[in-house]
Amino acid sequence: MHMDKNPAIPDASAGPAVYRQYAREWLRVNLPEHMRADSLAYRTPTLDECRDWEASMYDAGLAGMTWPKAYGGLGLTLREHLVVNKEVGALAMPESVSSIGKELAGPIIQTVGTEEQKQLFLPRILSMSNYWCQGFSEPDAGSDLARLRTRAVQEGDTWRINGQKIWTSGAAKAHYCLLLTRTGTVADKHRGLLMFAVPMDTPGIRVVPIKSIDGKESFAEVFFDNVVVPDSARLGAPDEGWNAAIRVLSIERATNRMYRAWRFECELRQLVAACKSDPELSKLLDDGHYQRRIGDVVGEIAALKGLVERTVDQLVAGDRIGARGSLTKLYWSECHQAFMGLALSIVSKVTPRSSALAQRARKHFTTAYLFARAETIYAGTTEVQLDIIAQRIMDLPKDIK
Ligand SMILES: Cc1cc2nc3c(=O)[nH]c(=O)nc-3n(C[C@H](O)[C@H](O)[C@H](O)COP(=O)(O)OP(=O)(O)OC[C@H]3O[C@@H](n4cnc5c(N)ncnc54)[C@H](O)[C@@H]3O)c2cc1C
Structure with a gap:
């Protein structure tokens, strides 16, 4: 069957079967041969090539399936999301370079973010203008996340952040960090945790890449040295951080x-x-x-x-x-x-x-x-x-x- 490179996106009322056929054909016609890991023409795609590919998938109605239309999404259900995912999985295409933004930061911003934060962040995530990283783990707080030490202290309308994160995937390319901090002491455990959306170009942030066994530098240590952010960078109420973090982790484990x-x-x-x-x-x-x-x-x-x-x-x-x-x-x-x-x-x-x-x-x-x-x-x-x-x-x- 011949397919136009840019056919009209089917209406949601057409049902999952129509969306499946559309997604299958669109991906087959548009995925460049050199991005298919099972092709002899394959070469490792650059970050920009991956970004452009994912942006074109978004334009074609194959991303942001369940996100509200008001923030750039399609307002469909998880069923259409699954339908598209099956077709994405069936082709040997590159992994998303923005899965932390699309699948972790985006959903948590939709849950705890203010209207301004939703308007600011969500459309940019979908259009691939902003990458995110996830600043949860620390040298002494991995499995036992409630031991994290990175501190956020309120100073009027701002917060001062000091501490260190580790294993932060994509930190070097990220525009924002979904950062988990504490406002009290380590003895408070999961009480007094607070989440932020921190711009990675804020003065005082230092990213030190870590090389992994495959020779890549895909994650990093991230140091926060007197990093000052406005209160508008706070995601959710103080003390809501643990619940927000648990939601992020359950999304990461079940549906990411x-x-x-x-x-x-x-x-x-x-x-x-x-x-x-x-x-x-x-x-x-x-x-x-x-x-x-x-x-x-x-x-x-x-x-x-x-x-x-x-x-x-x-x-x-x-x-x-x-x-x-x-x-x-x-x-x-x-x-x-x-x-x-x-x-x-x-x-x-x-x-x-x-x-x-x-x-x-x-x-x-x-x-x-x-x-x-x-x-x-x-x-x-x-x-x-x-x-x-x-x-x-x-x-x-x-x-x-
Ligand atoms: C490729 C990669 C990417 C990552 N990306 C990110 C990221 O983007 N952002 C981020 O915040 N983190 C990231 N991480 C960190 C990851 O979440 C942690 O490595 C993980 O949670 C484990 O923590 P840890 O490394 O401190 O090990 P530890 O918690 O110190 O665990 C060491 C060992 O002890 C075991 N252990 C610990 N507690 C228990 C227990 N209660 N019962 C039984 N056994 C236990 C563990 O299973 C493990 O075998 C990444 C890690 C990897 C490998």
């Missing part, structure tokens, strides 16, 4: 990057296609050991899809996801880490004489394997998710005597 299961399936197709393209690797597909392991991945992806669909049904029915976000986080991270272990064991058999597709797969899955090591850490470690599931979903005792 909802396309994952479909992207894992796309990676599996890439891996199998690479094997089939090469006489030596294709023998692995007839080997019972690899067949069983690939079968396990297929089953886990199917279960993850079911979990995501159920979460969407529950949210659309007006339920709050709360601790159940930990089930999704635990499942996708463990499932993908195991899958990448399998992928690495296959692509480690690629030699300089292997097919071009196999060489491409080796590059892709080696990097993906390394990043998957972090998947059971960020957004809350596996051990912490197990703790939450045990205590808050299964109601098991905290201490076993």
Whole structure:
């Protein structure tokens, strides 16, 4: 079927099936070949290329699905969001360079922000004019976030902030930081926490990149040395920070990057296609050991899809996801880490004489394997998710005597 590059965005009343067809065709026609990780034409896209791509997706009605129309969104439901995510996942396109803005900062601003903050921030996030980073973790406050020390002291109409954040993804490119601070002492634990939207060019902010195992500098330490911001940078009431942070974390665990299961399936197709393209690797597909392991991945992806669909049904029915976000986080991270272990064991058999597709797969899955090591850490470690599931979903005792 031939499709115009810029067809009219379907009306919401046309229903999810029409939106799915539209999204599928638009993405297929418009995604540049060199941005497809499974293509021989692939080259790592620049930040500007990623920004332009995501801005064009927004213009085409494929971002801000559930955001109110008043702030640049489409005012649709999580069902249309899921429909688009499935199509996004089905293509090997780059990860969003603005997921912290679109999927964490945006939703929390919609919940606790003032009207001025919504007007100021939300349209810019969707149009890709502003990137955000998330300043929660500190050197002594990761899993136990309530131990954070970064202090905010009120001085008339301003706040003075001092402290340090760590592992702040995208800090070097961010225009704003979704910053969690405390107004009292560490002994207050989750009381007296306050969230801010801090412009990253405020004097006193210093970003020191950290290199990760894959050689990239995608996160950083961020130091706040007498950083002064106006009261209008405050997101929510003083003392509301903990509730806001928990909401951010439950979004991060349950609905952020909802396309994952479909992207894992796309990676599996890439891996199998690479094997089939090469006489030596294709023998692995007839080997019972690899067949069983690939079968396990297929089953886990199917279960993850079911979990995501159920979460969407529950949210659309007006339920709050709360601790159940930990089930999704635990499942996708463990499932993908195991899958990448399998992928690495296959692509480690690629030699300089292997097919071009196999060489491409080796590059892709080696990097993906390394990043998957972090998947059971960020957004809350596996051990912490197990703790939450045990205590808050299964109601098991905290201490076993
Ligand atoms: C790639 C990546 C990107 C990140 N991006 C960001 C970001 O943008 N913004 C941000 O704020 N943070 C970010 N983080 C930080 C991340 O949220 C923390 O690393 C995570 O919460 C764990 O905290 P920690 O590193 O301090 O480890 P710790 O909390 O010190 O944990 C160390 C070990 O102890 C275990 N442990 C801790 N408490 C318990 C417990 N109660 N029961 C059992 N075991 C426990 C943990 O599971 C872990 O194995 C990122 C991390 C990574 C890896």
